[in-house]
Amino acid sequence: MTTARRQLLEALFEASAHATAEDLAATVQARSPDVHISTIYRNLDELERLGVIVHTHLGHGPASYHLASAPHGHLVCEVCGTTIEAPPELFAELGAHARRRFGFVIDPRHFAVLGRCEGCSGDTGGGTTT
Amino acid sequence: MTTARRQLLEALFEASAHATAEDLAATVQARSPDVHISTIYRNLDELERLGVIVHTHLGHGPASYHLASAPHGHLVCEVCGTTIEAPPELFAELGAHARRRFGFVIDPRHFAVLGRCEGCSGDTGGGTTT
DNA sequence: CCCCTGTCGCAATCAGCTCGCAATTGGGTA
């Protein structure tokens, strides 16, 4: 509707993946310096309510936003922070089991799976406490 | 070692599941009112480094802590907040696939799976935007 | 052109958590 809203959408399209509210704010503010961060948050909220975008918590930091039209889960390395976009089918079986066993319908777009990426899964001298 | 630390452990044993730092602080402070919240955080941190406990992010709120000796994942309903403890085997296949496909070793104890529980998965008038 | 509704900009505020610092506490040693 408004300029701020339109530019936020543009920023979302340009920021291909995992943009935080601050990232998006920076992009929007590059064009319209007056757009306040709270406006970004409010519009992000609105857009999410409309189902246009989804937000994900990739770890301890700020939430990431991306378009709902690119559904995927996330594999986040807790050592180096690498984020892998995982196709929804990776979660198909987990989803089926959760549903069968607990009647629980998972939302693979709205959570990150922590763990260790290929490079960090060797041994970091901490894990094997048996 | 110290009183604060010992009482924090006690609190962790008593608070069977999903205790937040503030919950634990309250429990500890019921006995030792002088124990400061920052001490709780520091000890929680230390205990986690030692592998005694793990913390999980169940959603938007504060992190939850529990003993590492009870490994499980979490299914959290994003509508009503219900938390289901999921046995690690629920994630076995996801883990195998992630490893095979991305070389990524998941940590089923350190993430919550958002979604909808049995009672909330009917239809809330939002989801089916296809 | 005016009014009305919704949105914006702003600063204050909140929640969750971390940090620096000085005093205290606990444990090991003699």
Next chain:
DNA sequence: TACCCAATTGCGAGCTGATTGCGACAGGGG
């Protein structure tokens, strides 16, 4: 038991991420 060293504690300030209340403004309908 007394002493000493280092780790730990209590405390408040501070930081990041996010939200809210409020007055001003903009844009669309009549």
